[in-house]
Amino acid sequence: MEIHQLQILRELGALGSVAAVxxxxxxxxxxxxxxxxxLQRGFRTPLTRKDGRRLALTAAGEVLATAxxxxxxxxxxxxxxxxxxxxAGSGVVTISGFxxxxQALFGELIRELSPSGAGEDAPTVQLTDEDVAQSEFPAxxxxxxxxxxxxxxxxxxxxTQGVRGLTLAKEPLDVAVARDHPLAARSRVSPADVVxxxxxxxRTGYSPDDVLGAVxxxxxxxVEIRHRIKDYGAVAGVIAAGGVIGMLPRYTSRTVDDDDIVRLPLRGVSxxxxxxxxxxxxxLRRRSVRLVVDALGRVMARLRG
Structure with a gap:
């Protein structure tokens, strides 16, 4: 039994197919x-099983993957x-973000980790955007x-198996309307006001749609859904054009031009x-990674405050 074999078994459990691993x-x-x-030759109990055209872990395989x-x-x-x-703390750290x-953090993170901001002993980040449904982030x-x-x-x-989570912020989603909308003069709204x-x-599986289901x-x-759009810049543009209500994150969509829209806190639902x-x-044991996590915390604190 080798470490790389255990890595393969763990990735099979996490990703669900030999091709993905x-x-x-x-x-x-x-x-x-x-x-x-x-790896299987070292154990009498089967570690994997066929699941249609895919290969899945058995209960014994899951136990071994966890260990x-x-x-x-x-x-x-x-x-x-x-x-x-x-x-030192230098080195390459790869980051994926929705x-x-x-849009809100990547540029500020690079500035935070520049030699002038973090000193000579700073990691180098490689950034990628991966906007997936909530359930797909751990993979x-x-x-x-x-x-x-x-x-x-x-x-x-x-x-919690094989993944650690560190909270950066709790961010409200606000209702957004055009400046000439009848609700624009309100200080806050309720589900009855906007339903x-x-x-x-x-799209289904993302935060705004979850909140709208609660409304x-x-x-x-x-509710009547006229448009389904993932990009908040495009959402803001459609709201500003008038005729529809939308939702925008309070902190991370501030790069969107707010001149033609009004944001309203939504009361009565989470x-x-x-x-x-x-x-x-x-x-997370790598010092360079921990330095980036700390920098993300500072950037997010400024964004909120």
């Missing part, structure tokens, strides 16, 4: 299958203890050192989404 680990599917077969994650973490701890002793947080930790993710405050927490819409909202439930009648940093435990 191969792509993540930059090897061929044949190599993944060979290593799984070699293996602890072993991987322990090996990473030993390696990084020496790294922390011998090396679109609105990337991105297989590809990036840090993943900026969002979830609704009332939703289930992130899985009749019509609405521009996100309909509290008001006791369905509107907060939690912005978290997700990472594999072994990545």
């Amino acid at each position: 191969a792509a993540t680990m930059n090897v061929t599917p044949s190599a993944v299958s060979q290593q799984l077969a070699a 293996g994650a602890e072993a991987i973490d322990a090996v990473a701890a030993a390696r990084n203890a020496l790294d922390d002793f011998e090396t 679109h609105s947080v990337g 991105l930790t297989a590809r990036y050192d840090l993943v900026l993710a969002h979830r609704m405050e009332h939703s289930a927490p992130w899985p 009749d819409g019509p609405w521009v909202t996100s 309909a439930a509290v008001a006791g009648r369905p 509107t907060h989404r939690v912005i978290d940093v997700l990472a594999r435990p072994e990545n």
Whole structure:
């Protein structure tokens, strides 16, 4: 039983297919299958099973993957203890962020980590935007050192097996209307005020659509959805054109031009989404990664305040 075999088993449980594991680990599917077969030879109980055309973990495989994650973490701890002793905080840290947080934080993060802001001993970040549904964020930790993710405050927490979550902020979603809309003069609104819409909202599985479902439930009648758009800049443009109501995050959509729209707090339903940093435990042991996490916290504090 080798550490790299345990890594493959863990990734199979997280990603759900041999092809996905191969792509993540930059090897061929044949190599993944060979290593799984070699690992299986050390155990009498089957570790994997066929699930249609995919390969899934058995209960025994899940137990070994969980124990293996602890072993991987322990090996990473030993390696990084020496790294922390011998090396500085410089190095490359890969980061994935959903679109609105990337627009709000990425530029400021680069400034925060520049030699003038963080000193000569600063990490180098490589940034990517990955705007996925809430349930898909944990799997991105297989590809990036840090993943900026969002979830609704009332939703289930992130899985704890092999993933750590650090909260950056709790961000309300505000109702947004055009400046000539009848609601624009209000200081706040309730579900009964906005349920009749019509609405521009996100696709299913994203925060605005979750809040809109709560609005309909509290008001006791369905909402009319006219547009489904993920990008908040495009959403703001449609709202400013008039005729629809929408929702915008309070902090991370401030790069959107607000001259033609009015934001209104929504009372009576839970509107907060939690912005978290997700990472594999072994990545958080790297000093360069921890420096980036600290910098993200400072940037977000300024954005909120």
